C-alpha cells in the first residue's frame with residue numbers, strides 16, 4: 352500500500368535533537384514553517400537546500416562527517432520522496448477534553464470532530480517522563496465526497512495521580528488542563 356510521506360510522522364524523526372540545536376541559528380529542523388521565513392526566499396528554497404546538503408560529498412555535507420553524517424541513502428530517498436509528493440504535513444485539529452481522576456489514576460478523554468476519511472493522531476512532545484504535552488493532529492485522506500464530519504471519542508491514557516496538568520497543543524493554541532483535586 353502506498354503511504355504518503357508526511358513531515359511530522361516520517362521526516363521529523365530523522366532529525367536528531369543535536370542536529371536541530373546546531374541549526375537553530377538558521378531554522379528549526381523540527382518545524383518546516385520556519386523554513387519558509389528566511390529573507391523572503393520562496394518556501395522551497397530551504398527545503399531544497401537541505402536536500403543539497405544531505406547529498407553533498409564535500410565540506411557542505413549535512414550532518415557533517417564528524418557529527419553523525421552522512422545519512423544512509425534510504426533516509427535521503429525518503430526526504431526526496433517527501434519533496435516529490437508535495438511536502439505533506441499533518442495539520443492541527445481541535446477537540447473537547449476531559450480529565451477524570453479515578454482513585455490513584457488520572458484519565459484523559461477527548462471528543463474530536465474530523466472529516467470523513469481523515470484520521471487523527473496524538474503526537475507526544477517529549478519533555479521528560481513527568482511532563483505530558485500532546486499535539487492533536489489530523490491526517491487528511493482522499494476526498495470522500497461526504498461533507499459531514501464524524502465524531503471520535505477517544506481515551507488517551509492513564510497518567511500518574513501526582514501530575515499537576517496535561518498540556519494539549521491544538522488548533523486553538525496551547526491549553527493547560529489542570530488535574531482536578533479529587
Ligand code: HEM
Nearest residue numbers: 366369370373374377380397400401404405413414415418
Ligand atoms: C540532518 C541534519 C542537518 C541538516 C539537514 C542541516 C542543514 C544545513 C543547511 C541547509 C545549511 C545551509 C544553510 C544556508 O547556508 O542557508 C547548513 C549549514 C550549516 N550547518 Fe547544518 N544541518 C544539519 C546538521 C548540522 C550539524 C549536526 C551541525 C554541527 C556540527 C551543523 C552545522 C552547520 C554549519 C556550521 C553550517 C554553516 C556552514 C557554512 O555556512 O559554511 N549542521 N546546514
